[in-house]
Amino acid sequence: MSVNVTDRLSEALRAALSGAGLDAPGEILWEVPREEAHGDYATNAAMLLAKSARRPPRQVAEAIRQHFPRVPEVEKVEVAGPGFVNVFLAPAWCATALGEILETGEAYGRSEAGAGRRVQLEFVSANPTGPLVVVNARAAAVGDSLARILAAQGYRIFREYYVNDAGNQVQTLARSLEIRIRQQRGEAAELPEEAYPGEYLVELAKEYLSTEGPAVLGAPEGERLDRLGRFAVKRITDGQRRVLSAYGVEFDNWFSERALREGGKPPRVLERLRERGYVYDAEGAAWFRSTAFGDDKDRVLVKSDGEATYFVNDIAYHVDKIERGFERLIDLYGPDHHGHVLRMQAALKALGYPDGILDILIIQLVTLLREGQPVRMSKRMGEFVTMEELIGEVGRDAARFTFLTRRHDSPLDFDLEVVTRQTAENPVYYVQYAHARIASIFQHLREKKLPLPDWRRVDLGLLRLGEEQSLIKRLLQFPHVVAAAARTLEPHRIAYYLQELAGLFHPYYKGHRVIGDDVALTNARLALAAGVGLVVRNGLDLLGVSAPEKM
């Protein structure tokens, strides 16, 4: 599936340890040292084993070095510092590894680590009361990229969007729409304080009148709000779906809270919690004993007016996910749902589900700037920058990439001016440009009517320059970067890796011609360029960013 350097090194190290009469640690960790002089990979195994071996770390490292088997991957092994074992890869082996990368093609970077486990990713899940906004675009970028990364690691991924199409907010939405409709009809209706003030409802009101007519205004209140609510939710949700689709994000399922409620699951979940002893009644309400799981206070499940809180529905929704057969759940929440993390996990624990079945990532705020000045937004006034406007202004690739160059849990300043205006200085273009440049090399080859070599017949051993070796070694790290991104749920690692890879390629390209008089060398360099292009393409694909042939 992929060339895995560290697995091979670990195998050799185990042989060395057993040859030296040392116990092997459970897991051998390899890291890429910052300094080139420290080799291509280093392990601290000797320092970890020093205590149990009752010998100084450097002595242990030296024993490892002496017993290290001769393997084609390794040119030399050194002991350094307090007891590091530094391994230098053999150039000849790197050359063959590049061949394997090219042969692996689009599958390079993928693995079967997930073993087909079913994972559900829930993200965006914005209320169906208005257009998607900038923070939703961030959540969409992170969620979709995580889905791609986990899928590349052999998980079966299901993307889901939870539609809060029930409860007070839909009532409020329906009332707001009704007033806009009345205003369209020339009635002197005023928007109350709690209504949604956005202009989009004026548009929706016009649309309603032209398609449905004004008959609804004469219906009794219950029916009136129900019809208007369903209409508004439907239209707004469709709009959200359209914007997400234009952004390259498709959900496998849009899950309706209304349907969940109508299915009767929430009361059954409540009953289960009660049976397990985590519910008590006080002050006329039913409470969840979340303090038993470290929450700082218990939470209300059923209000004293007899109505269940949204929390009950949310628990029922997660139970539903598990009952649908998902073995692992990942939720992306906005910063305003910060306080829900602990209690949601507590509820699943109370119901007897295993620890760690649910990961919740908080996608932090996005502050929009224009030339360093915050873009004024006021929800109360209904003024905000929508996700659609954002994409229209900066473009899909730049938006996604920018969101993915930050950790998801740190607040993000997104300067519209910087992400659009510059084009030149934007990291996404830096990476994409490497891909386009490589594509143009092959275009040039075609124009000169030169044949595309068969990689298996190319002498890759001719790639002897330091820059060429560095590039190959960086390509070899790609599978590890993807695996790490999957393990930590951090897509930004891939974005940084790609910038570094492009950062090695551009100077190399500048300093050395790929296509020259020496056919053998030309072919070898074409192979290297093809390898870089392949990895850039595979990496960008994991971010949901395009890899253009031309820019």
Added chain:
RNA sequence: GCGCCCGUAGCUCAGUUGGAUAGAGCGUCGGACUUCGAAUCCGAAGGUCGAAGGUUCGAUUCCUUCCGGGCGUACCA
């Protein structure tokens, strides 16, 4: 008050489950296109990693306290 997150270059941020001399982009200054794409490259300047303790062979990373910032802390969703 309590809980979670965050304090790393002028700005925005990385820093590989604790590793060796802390990095990148932007910005600033100075250079490079008759050769496969200058959306690029080369060079320079820029840091007591918020502070103080502790654990360790070794701390930007883990623990404690403090300072500073964000968010949360509804019988709203």
